Amino acid sequence: GEDVEQSLFLSVREGDSSVINCTYTDSSSTYLYWYKQEPGAGLQLLTYIFSNMDMKQDQRLTVLLNKKDKHLSLRIADTQTGDSAIYFCAERSGLTGGGNKLTFGTGTQLKVEL
């Protein structure tokens, strides 16, 4: 079945770049996503990448996809204290009952220190 893995914690200084890594198993995934969860809140979509792309940039966010190694990364440039949150990667795969589902990683807790 599908499996998505992430490291649990990352600590960076304000102004530095953060890189959060993720590995996934389903080579047929068409879309891969990054969600952000702030304390006490639900998940919010940050960005996504289609499987035929290697890179996607969106302001301070850069997503890199290595399909051969099934590796996805999220780089946050000029990390700010407001970026402190849990970041989930997710892959899209088929459901036996029809349609598709998202399989989430365990989440990476990003802590930004002054």
Next chain:
Amino acid sequence: NAGVTQTPKFRVLKTGQSMTLLCAQDMNHEYMYWYRQDPGMGLRLIHYSVGEGTTAKGEVPDGYNVSRLKKQNFLLGLESAAPSQTSVYFCASSWQLGSGSTMDEQYFGPGTRLTVT
């Protein structure tokens, strides 16, 4: 436009009690989902629905039942709560994840924190 709302926000149950969690969305989405979030395990899909009147099992359906009598509502029921069901429950909805040509964002509610003692 409230998006996805969940009630209640918090609940404490004793083992064996029952309860229903309500999810409502006002975006006219076809698909709705119930997830549970446990420390170090990410989100796991409990049940989902591809439209009004339909439900299907996800990864961890045991001990839960769901109903989708109205398109905008998706109910999650615990008939006899167990301590293993202590978790944070999230509801989500999307327009449709059935098409390969669109990315179809899932919109999440704020969560229900359930403790079973």
